[in-house]
Amino acid sequence: KKAVQPQRPKPVREVFDAVVPRSLVEQAEAFTAPRGHLEMGGLLIGHVDDEGRNVCAVGFFPEQIEATAGYCEFDGSWLAMSAAAIDHANSAVDGDSEDTPKLRVIGWIHTHPGLGIFLSGIDIRTYEDNLNMTMDDRFVAVVVDPLKGDNGVFLSPEKSESYYSASGEVPLDENLKARYLAFLQRMEWVRGSQGRDALPFILCGDLRAEHVSDGNADD
Secondary structure: OOOOOOOOOOOOOOOOOEEOOHHHHHHHHHHHHHHOOOOOEEEEEEEEOOOOOEEEEEEEEOOEEEEOOOOEEEOOHHHHHHHHHHHHHHHHOOOOOOOOOOOEEEEEEEEOOOOOOOOOHHHHHHHHHHHHOOOOOOOEEEEEEOOOOEEEEEOOHHHOOOOEOOOOOOOOOHHHHHHHHHHHHHHHHHHHHHOOOOOOEEEOHHHHHHHHHOOOOOO
């Protein structure tokens, strides 16, 4: 008889607290609500604060290559383009300082228009895939229902029924704020080269006023 190999238990991941400002989900709701029941997904950019929390500060929704009432997908090249913009921002502003947290892709945001807040089976697998690409298990999932005006922040795919609402603001010192503004400006450059249809919405979060005052359009 063939010996049955015992299955190895999954490694237990550490679950980190997260900070998601209310401004991010409000901007996501305002942009995606006119799409009706078509889902939309994007990326969130953030940092790890001095309390060890995953902070989501800005983000963007790129063009979707597939969008239905129950599914959305965008091209994986946007992960590489955002990583390049992050590298630019980290090196352009106080690049050698260890006191200023480095920006990173910290999360994923997508909509459930009219469906409520939960992680579907596909969402859980997507969340797992994103976590597996990290070196330190830091990744946040944010779900927004723009038609019901509701949102949820998920900290782990293993806790798919546990979430809380985005709230508050993200405190940023001048160097960290400058890094985020440099990232946003770089994404505006990407938009200029790729076209507005390719990058229809940039989530500025609490930095909306500063980004607009730098001469950028108010998405």
